[in-house]
Amino acid sequence: MDIRQLNYFIAVAEERHFGRAAKRLHMAQPPLSQQIRQLEEQLGVQLLNRTTRRVDLTAAGQLLLDRGRQIVNDVATLQADVYQVGKGATGVLRVGFSGSATYGVMPQIARLAKQVLPGLSLALHGEMLTPSMEAGLRDGTLDAALLRPPVASQEIDYRMVTQEPLVLALPSFSALAVDRPVAMHELQDQDFIAYGPESVLYRTTADLCRQAGFQPRITQVVGETSTMLAFVAAGGGVAVMPSSVQAFQLEGVAYREIENVPMVELAVAWLRGHHSALLHNFLDVVVTATAAPPAPVPASGPAPFPTDERLSHS
Numbered sequence: 001m002d003i004r005q006l007n008y009f010i011a012v013a014e015e016r017h018f019g020r021a022a023k024r025l026h027m028a029q030p031p032l033s034q035q036i037r038q039l040e041e042q043l044g045v046q047l048l049n050r051t052t053r054r055v056d057l058t059a060a061g062q063l064l065l066d067r068g069r070q071i072v073n074d075v076a077t078l079q080a081d082v083y084q085v086g087k088g089a090t091g092v093l094r095v096g097f098s099g100s101a102t103y104g105v106m107p108q109i110a111r112l113a114k115q116v117l118p119g120l121s122l123a124l125h126g127e128m129l130t131p132s133m134e135a136g137l138r139d140g141t142l143d144a145a146l147l148r149p150p151v152a153s154q155e156i157d158y159r160m161v162t163q164e165p166l167v168l169a170l171p172s173f174s175a176l177a178v179d180r181p182v183a184m185h186e187l188q189d190q191d192f193i194a195y196g197p198e199s200v201l202y203r204t205t206a207d208l209c210r211q212a213g214f215q216p217r218i219t220q221v222v223g224e225t226s227t228m229l230a231f232v233a234a235g236g237g238v239a240v241m242p243s244s245v246q247a248f249q250l251e252g253v254a255y256r257e258i259e260n261v262p263m264v265e266l267a268v269a270w271l272r273g274h275h276s277a278l279l280h281n282f283l284d285v286v287v288t289a290t291a292a293p294p295a296p297v298p299a300s301g302p303a304p305f306p307t308d309e310r311l312s313h314s
Helices: 003-015 018-025 029-043 059-086 099-103 105-116 130-139 200-211 225-233 243-247 277-290
Strands: 048-050 055-057 090-097 119-125 144-147 156-171 191-194 217-221 239-242 253-257 263-271
Touching (some): 003 018, 003 029, 018 029, 090 130, 090 277, 099 243, 105 144, 105 277, 130 156, 144 277, 156 225, 156 243, 191 200, 191 225, 200 263, 243 253
Parallel strands (some): 090 119, 090 144, 191 217
Antiparallel strands (some): 156 263
16 A cells, blocks of 8 residues: 555545546546555455445545545655755754854844744854854754854864954943043953953953053953853953943943954854755855855855755765
């Protein structure tokens, strides 16, 4: 018994008439009658009681009709699901992202993904530093990551999607919380709150301080952006952070521009060779959500997104 025969039987059982069933199936009546007889022979039971005027179901025929409808529906659903997965329209992606992206681009990305890829489920892992996200991509616990370059691992491809200036987060009662940009040399006597030494922003902060003629006095190292801002609000020090963090408004924290501040990049990264259709579609969502202009790609620098041609070989 195959799905085709099952569909033939269901049509006859529902119409209770071979002629009407043949018309519904867009076929001649004799081949349909032959298919039903073959099905009864294969199963070794009579499925229909035939008269000159109508067709009635035997007990076995009723069982086959009830169970057969479910089987046909399950097969149709399976075909649709397989197609959707194959086209990258449904599935689960595990995505890591930096702390500042939590309050910046990640909400935009999640919102757009829900609109254009309703079958995509995002398992989000926030407040991660770049080294941790690199490790997650390599060991397979992450499928993609929104991180701060540079990326150390040669196994990971990435592409810059946006950039933003750095800002200073400081206690709102600080004498520096005035309505003007702050120069780095003004922070010489301040305590600093920073991410761990392995983070890109830790190194960037240290470089900015050295360029201004002093070594930063880092008194508190934290792993999460929200914790960092809580320490700032409590008067524990100041922090140099990407400007997108200003979306996180916390009583006691003021944000100020920094003079002659560099831009920091945010990139989307993936494991080299991981070119699934689902990942490809998610990368398109990231580009659209961040509205980043196309950037030149040096041969030794960030990699382009996987193309459809590359996907076809995955």
